[in-house]
Amino acid sequence: MSEPLIVCESLVRIYQSGSVEVQALQGLDLVVDRGEMIAVVGASGSGKSTLLSILAGIDAPTAGRARVDRWNLLSMSRRDRVHYRRHTVGFVRQQTASNLVPYLTARQMVDLPMTAARTPSKKESHKRVTELLTALGIADKADRRPAQLSGGEQMRVAIATAMANGPRVLLADEPTGELDTATSEQVFGALRTVNREFGVTVVVVTHDPAVSGQVERTVAIRDGRTSSEVLRRTATAENGDTHVIAEEYAVMDRAGRVQVPRDYREALALTRRVRLTLEADRVEIRPDA
C-alpha cells in the first residue's frame, strides 16, 4: 500500500489574543489516504476551520506533526509555502462570492491560477479549462461572470478554479453552507466528480448530515481532537438488495489514548479512575468500585 497523503499527529494550534490563549487544536490525529474523500464534522469552535487552514498552508501549526504529500507543514520555508499553495492544494471557501473575482468570466477565473503559476502553454491551459468546466457541467457558462451564474454554478466554478493546477488535495470549508438542498447536492456531486475523475483527495468540512452521510468516512472533531470516525460501506443482501452500513469507531492516538463518550461514562459512573482488563479479544473498562 502506498503511504497516506495526509498525516497529522498530535497537532496543536494555539492562538494568542492579548493575554488569552485559545487552544484551537489540542493534539489532533488524522490520516487520509490518496484518492480518499472524507468529511470532517464537529460543533462550532471545535477546530475544523483551523485544521483546514493548516492543511491549506495558510496557517502554521504550533506543535505536532503535519505532512501532506512530500511537504512538512511545520518546517516549510516561505518559498515552499507559495509552491505548496499553488500546486499541492486547492481550497474552496464557504462564502461563494469570496472564491471568485466579480469581473472575470468563468473561463478567465479558472485560467488565473495557471497564469499565476506560469506553467502550461496557452493551448494547454485552454484545454484544461474546457476539461474542468465540462466535467463539472458548466462548459456552456464559460463566458459568464459570477453575477450571471447561480450559487451552485458559482461554487462549481470555484471548484474548477481550485483544481486548475492539478492539486493533490482539494479542501472545502462548508461548501454547501449557504445553499439550498438541491443546490447542495449539485455541489457535492461536483466534489465527487473531481475526486473520481481527477483522482484528487478531498477533505470537506461540513455541518450538513446529507453530505457527511454520502462519503465513506466521516471524522468527528471535538475540542480540537479527533474523537470518532464513521465508516460506511455498501453491503449486498442475498436477494441482491444493497444497503449502507455505517459503523462508528473511537479514534486511538499513538500513545493509546481513546476518548470514552460522555453518555457511556455517565451510564456506568466512570470517573477519574477505571479498571482496565485485557480479555482474549477485547479490552474492558469498568468502574473503580
Ligand SMILES: Nc1ncnc2c1ncn2[C@@H]1O[C@H](COP(=O)(O)OP(=O)(O)OP(=O)(O)O)[C@@H](O)[C@H]1O
Ligand atoms: N485567529 C484566531 N485568533 C484567536 N482565536 C481563534 C482564531 N481562529 C480561531 N480561533 C478559535 O479557535 C477555536 C477553533 O476555531 P475554528 O474556527 O477552527 O472552529 P470551527 O470548528 O471551524 O468552528 P465553526 O464551525 O464555527 O466554523 C475557536 O475557539 C475559535 O474562537
